[in-house]
Amino acid sequence: MIYIRLFYEFFKIGLFAIGGGMATLPFLMDLTAKYDWYTKAELTNMIAISQSTPGPVGINMATYAGYNAAGIPGAVVATLSLVAPALVIIMVIAKFLADFNENKTVQAAFYGIRPAVAALIGYAVWELVKISLTIVNGNGVTAIDYPGAFLCAAAFGIMQIKYCKKLHPLVWIIIGAVIGIVLKL
Amino acid sequence: MNIKNRKISGKILSELYVSFFKIGALTFGGGLAMLPMLKRELVDSKKWVTEEEILDMYAIGQCTPGIIAVNTATFVGFQEAGILGGVIATLGMVSPSLIIICLIASILKNFISLPAVQHALAGIRIMVCAMMLQTVVTMAQKGVKDKLGVFLFLAGFLIASFTPVPLALVVIASALTGMIAKKHEGGKQA
Numbered sequence: 001m002i003y004i005r006l007f008y009e010f011f012k013i014g015l016f017a018i019g020g021g022m023a024t025l026p027f028l029m030d031l032t033a034k035y036d037w038y039t040k041a042e043l044t045n046m047i048a049i050s051q052s053t054p055g056p057v058g059i060n061m062a063t064y065a066g067y068n069a070a071g072i073p074g075a076v077v078a079t080l081s082l083v084a085p086a087l088v089i090i091m092v093i094a095k096f097l098a099d100f101n102e103n104k105t106v107q108a109a110f111y112g113i114r115p116a117v118a119a120l121i122g123y124a125v126w127e128l129v130k131i132s133l134t135i136v137n138g139n140g141v142t143a144i145d146y147p148g149a150f151l152c153a154a155a156f157g158i159m160q161i162k163y164c165k166k167l168h169p170l171v172w173i174i175i176g177a178v179i180g181i182v183l184k185l
Numbered sequence: 186m187n188i189k190n191r192k193i194s195g196k197i198l199s200e201l202y203v204s205f206f207k208i209g210a211l212t213f214g215g216g217l218a219m220l221p222m223l224k225r226e227l228v229d230s231k232k233w234v235t236e237e238e239i240l241d242m243y244a245i246g247q248c249t250p251g252i253i254a255v256n257t258a259t260f261v262g263f264q265e266a267g268i269l270g271g272v273i274a275t276l277g278m279v280s281p282s283l284i285i286i287c288l289i290a291s292i293l294k295n296f297i298s299l300p301a302v303q304h305a306l307a308g309i310r311i312m313v314c315a316m317m318l319q320t321v322v323t324m325a326q327k328g329v330k331d332k333l334g335v336f337l338f339l340a341g342f343l344i345a346s347f348t349p350v351p352l353a354l355v356v357i358a359s360a361l362t363g364m365i366a367k368k369h370e371g372g373k374q375a
Contacts, residue, residue, distance in 0.1 A: 016353040018250050022320055026345060026352050044310045047317070049289055055209045055282035056219070058252040063279075063286040075287050079279050083259075086251025090259040091271050093245060100245055105364060110248050112337060112363020114328030116355055119341030121324060125317040126346065132310040148311050155315035165319075170213065172312045180308020181301055 002070045003077050005035070010062055010081035019117050021058025024082070026120035028065055029127050037069035040131045047128075048176075051169040058082070151179065193266040198273050201265060204231060205258045205277030210285075212254075219254045233265055255279065333366055 009031060017023040025047070032040050046068075050060035059079060066078025093100045100106060133152055135145045155172065158164050179185070204226050212219045220239070227233050234242075242260045246253035255278050262274025296302050329338050337359050344350050 012353065015250050016356050018356065019247055020253050022324075024252075025317075030352060041310070044313050045293075045306055048306075048309045048313050049286070049293075051313075051316075052213070053282075053285050053289060054211060054213055055285065056252045056254040056278070059209075059255060059279050059282040060286050063282050064290055067287055067290045072287050075283055075290075079283055083251065083255050083275055083279060086249060086256050087259050087271065087275055089249055090245075090251070090256050091263045091268060093249065094260055094263050094271075100248070104367070106248055108364040108367035109360040110363065111330075111367060112333075112359040112361070113356060115325070115334040115337040116341040116359030118321060118324040118328045119338045120345055120352055120355060121317075122321045122338075122342050123345035125314070125321050126342075128317060129314050132314050148307075151308075151311045152314045152318075155312055156318050159315060159319045168213065169316055172316055173309050176309040176312030177305035178308070179311075180304040180306065183308070184304050185307035185311070 003073065006066055006069055006074055006077045007081045009034075010066070010078045011084055013062070014082040015085040017058070018113055021056055021061070022121055023117050024058045024061060026124040028061060029124040031065070035069070038065060040127060042068065044128055044132055048173050052173045147183070148185065193269060197266050198270060200231070201262050201270055201274040202277040205262070205274045206280055208254075208258075209278045210281035219257075223254075223257060227261060233261055333362070337362060 013024050013027040017027055028043060028046075029040070031037060032043060038046065046061055046064040050057045050064060053060060059082070062078045062082040063075045067075040069078070129152075133145050133149045134142050135148075136142050155175075159172075208219065208222050208226055212222045220243070223239055224236055228236050228239065239257065242257045243253060245260075246256040249256060255275055258274040258278040259271045263271035266273070293302075297306075325338060329335055341355050341359065344355055345352060
């Protein structure tokens with residue numbers, strides 16, 4: 001039954017994705033290998049849409065993944081399963097552990113978790129780059145998509161400029177859409 | 186942060202739902218991008234919490250599983266109206282996403298085969314790659330502070346990329362490594 005599977009997978013993501021919405025990305029990436037709910041290319045579209053619509057990005061991505069897997073009921077199940085672990089944990093912390101984040105053990109654990117979360121997101125992004133910036137030619141051979149790679153590098157370079165760093169993701173997504181239509185990518 | 190001693194009425198529950206629905210519907214991006222909106226609604230308008238309390242919640246949200254903005258909703262709801270309040274505030278926060286994303290996903294399904302949409306998505310995917318690379322750089326800058334951080338980053342990346350080890354296990358192992366390293370450090374000082 002797909003809903004039980006969605007519940008299991010998204011409850012797990014809710015429990016182990018620590019440090020914000022993008023921490024769910026590596027787990028969503030892993031689901032592409034396990035189920036046929038969405039492809040890696042579709043996951044890239046999901047990120048773009050989740051970043052350019054209202055609401056927390058992590059929730060938006062879970063809703064989208066659930067919708068792709070099993071329609072509106074799937075979206076509801078995935079979203080509620082994602083928030084369920086935190087719902088319990090946060091209320092327990094609120095009741096019993098007032099100085100939770102100042103606790104030495106908690107801080108030591110996060111000293112280790114932070115680099116790992118960055119690494120896991122790095123892994124997911126590398127997977128995205130591999131499918132977004134390559135093309136499969138007629139012989140089934142995968143090659144680098146040079147125009148795409150160049151555009152990506154250029155955009156990344158421009159993002160390093162202080163003013164551009166603060167631009168909203170929506171701006172980049174609109175620029176991407178316009179470039180895509182104009183250049184017929 | 187104590188739970189306020191007051192009778193939980195339907196009024197406070199509906200106010201919690203509406204307030205967090207509004208925050209979810211009007212903020213883009215999540216995380217820190219939501220702070221100004223949270224402050225306006227929860228501190229200035231409703232006076233449920235102080236600004237310091239919101240910042241505390243963010244600090245806790247960064248050290249707990251889940252989506253930070255949603256965790257803040259759970260926290261405020263619980264504080265105002267107990268377990269039911271926590272649940273209602275959380276549902277309010279996620280409701281707009283459910284509605285908006287389902288709408289967009291169903292619309293996109295009908296238009297995805299159009300050439301213009303395909304070209305636009307191809308361009309968008311390239312920009313998403315650039316933005317996500319930027320995210321990794323920022324997170325690595327914030328999270329990787331010393332040699333152990335570099336080791337955990339590289340080990341995490343290689344394990345996730347080239348082995349079938351579950352990602353959850355990588356998170357748990359890194360937490361334990363952090364705790365052991367800090368304990369060792371403390372032992373040396375003593």
